[in-house]
Amino acid sequence: MSTMTARSFPIFVAILLLVAMQSRTIQSKPSGDPFGFVKHLEGCHKNGSVKGLHELKRYLEKFGYLNYGHQGKKGHNHANDDEFDDLLESAIKAYQQNHHLNVTGSLDNSTVHEMMQPRCGVPDVVNGTKHYHTHKSIHTLAHYNFIPGNPRWAKRQLTYKFRSSVQVPAAQNIRSICAKAFQRWAQVTEFTFQEVSVSSPADIVIGFHRRDHNDGKAFDGPQGVLAHATPPASNAMFHFDADENWSENPGPNQMDLESVAVHEIGHLLGLDHNDDPNADAIMSSGIPSGIAKRDLRADDIQGVRALYGFAN
Ligand SMILES: *[C@@H]1O[C@H](CO)[C@@H](O)[C@H](O)[C@H]1NC(C)=O
Ligand SMILES: *[C@@H]1O[C@H](CO)[C@@H](O)[C@H](O)[C@H]1NC(C)=O
Ligand SMILES: *[C@@H]1O[C@H](CO)[C@@H](O)[C@H](O)[C@H]1NC(C)=O
Ligand SMILES: *[C@@H]1O[C@H](CO)[C@@H](O)[C@H](O)[C@H]1NC(C)=O
Ligand SMILES: *[C@@H]1O[C@H](CO)[C@@H](O)[C@H](O)[C@H]1NC(C)=O
Ligand SMILES: [Zn+2]
Ligand SMILES: [Zn+2]
Numbered sequence: 001m002s003t004m005t006a007r008s009f010p011i012f013v014a015i016l017l018l019v020a021m022q023s024r025t026i027q028s029k030p031s032g033d034p035f036g037f038v039k040h041l042e043g044c045h046k047n048g049s050v051k052g053l054h055e056l057k058r059y060l061e062k063f064g065y066l067n068y069g070h071q072g073k074k075g076h077n078h079a080n081d082d083e084f085d086d087l088l089e090s091a092i093k094a095y096q097q098n099h100h101l102n103v104t105g106s107l108d109n110s111t112v113h114e115m116m117q118p119r120c121g122v123p124d125v126v127n128g129t130k131h132y133h134t135h136k137s138i139h140t141l142a143h144y145n146f147i148p149g150n151p152r153w154a155k156r157q158l159t160y161k162f163r164s165s166v167q168v169p170a171a172q173n174i175r176s177i178c179a180k181a182f183q184r185w186a187q188v189t190e191f192t193f194q195e196v197s198v199s200s201p202a203d204i205v206i207g208f209h210r211r212d213h214n215d216g217k218a219f220d221g222p223q224g225v226l227a228h229a230t231p232p233a234s235n236a237m238f239h240f241d242a243d244e245n246w247s248e249n250p251g252p253n254q255m256d257l258e259s260v261a262v263h264e265i266g267h268l269l270g271l272d273h274n275d276d277p278n279a280d281a282i283m284s285s286g287i288p289s290g291i292a293k294r295d296l297r298a299d300d301i302q303g304v305r306a307l308y309g310f311a312n
Contacts, residue, residue: 034224035059038107038115045106046089053082056107057091059115063285064123066091098124100277117286118244118255120263121217121228124273124285144283144303145272151231152270152307153203159196160204166242168208171257177248178206181261184294185269188301189310204268205235208242219243226255226287229264238264249292256292263287271303 037055044050057079060066066087068079078085089105096103099114160182162175171177175195182193196202212218217228219241229238240246240260247254259282266283274283281299305312 033116033222034220035116035118038112041107042109042112043107044084045104046084046086048084049082050084051082053084053088054080057088060088060091060095062123063095064125065094094125098275100275100279114286118223118226118289119286120260120267120273121219121225121241122267122273122285142299142302142306143274143276143281144299144306145274146303146307147231147267147270147272150270150307151233153191153232156190157192157194158204159194159200159202160206161196161198161200161202162206163198164207164209164242165213166208166210168240168242168246170246170248171208171240173248174206174208174257177257178261181258181265181294184262184296185265185304188296189269189304189308191269203234203236204238206238206240208240210242213239215239227260227264229267231267232270236268238268245289250290252290255287255289256294259291259293260287262294262296266300266304269304270307271300274299274303 037052038059040052041050041056044053044056057066057068061068061079068077068087078087092107092111093103093105095101095115096105096111099111101110101114102108104111160178162178168174179193179195185191186193210219211221215237217239219225219239221241221243222245225241226244227238227240230236238261240257245254246257248257250256263282271283273285274281276284276297276299279286281297282293282295283300283303287293302312304310
């Protein structure tokens with residue numbers, strides 16, 4: 001009897017600890033999808049104020065469509081209120097234009113649907129102006145874009161390493177998954193990518209992080225923003241949001257690790273979001289859940305080759 005109690009005691013403590021840890025995780029998580037607020041704004045258009053519009057303003061600012069700046073007299077700056085003003089209307093129009101929706105300036109059904117998709121955290125535009133590259137031939141119908149200023153790597157042999165602040169059990173094979181993702185770009189360019197140990201210097205650091213992780217671009221919990229990456233630069237980084245439902249073989253409501261890796265590597269090489277009307281390119285800002293989308297499309301390949309002058 002007494003031996004049984006002694007044996008079950010550690011298990012009891014372990015269960016207690018587990019319950020305590022879980023309830024803390026649940027408490028610190030805000031409920032639902034960070035983009036879910038958009039659903040409640042369906043039908044809004046420029047006509048006075050609607051509760052919750054300030055969240056839409058934050059969304060459009062985050063992805064580069066809206067910039068209230070610091071100009072404007074007190075009372076004329078609607079950055080944090082629920083007023084549907086002219087600036088908001090033109091930001092919605094710019095969003096619709098970039099995403100090949102009808103340019104209505106109102107939150108119609110298809111705009112709401114598009115805005116709620118999980119997506120990459122890299123903004124589509126900078127300072128409210130479309131910075132899409134103009135080296136497009138009207139004959140090729142390419143929709144690729146370069147990052148403003150066309151940053152590029154000077155070398156062709158790039159190294160990467162992994163350093164995460166959060167361990168994600170579903171991503172235990174992240175090293176081979178990223179190796180495959182890099183290989184997709186290596187196959188169509190002159191780049192080689194080599195993983196190095198965590199103590200070695202590397203061109204690119206890849207990691208899983210949660211919420212605020214000290215790069216000024218806090219993640220937002222499950223859904224919403226999935227990942228982000230820097231342009232080609234010293235200290236280039238590629239971060240996964242550790243709070244997503246990651247998988248290497250996605251089922252419903254899961255995000256495919258390799259699909260997201262292939263997209264973010266495109267940014268690391270200097271590609272920006274694509275404005276492909278069919279949203280089929282790897283470099284489209286939205287990344288669907290529940291499916292794998294890993295193969296580079298013609299636009300992605302043409303884009304990276306054009307940026308570096310590799311033969312097509
Ligand atoms: C604007 O809103 C007011 C009430 O808030 C409503 O009476 C009016 O019909 C709306 N106008 C349009 C064009 O929707
Ligand atoms: C754009 O508007 C047309 C005509 O109203 C409609 O048929 C079409 O479905 C709309 N497209 C989108 C993406 O909402
Ligand atoms: C609006 O879009 C949702 C998908 O986001 C769809 O299920 C619904 O039927 C649409 N409603 C209308 C009125 O088009
Ligand atoms: C965007 O605007 C800010 C502030 O006006 C400026 O510092 C920054 O350089 C601009 N970025 C680009 C890419 O134009
Ligand atoms: C994560 O994915 C699994 C498998 O598809 C699914 O059963 C589960 O509901 C998902 N979790 C969330 C929070 O979406
Ligand atoms: Zn992106
Ligand atoms: Zn980050």
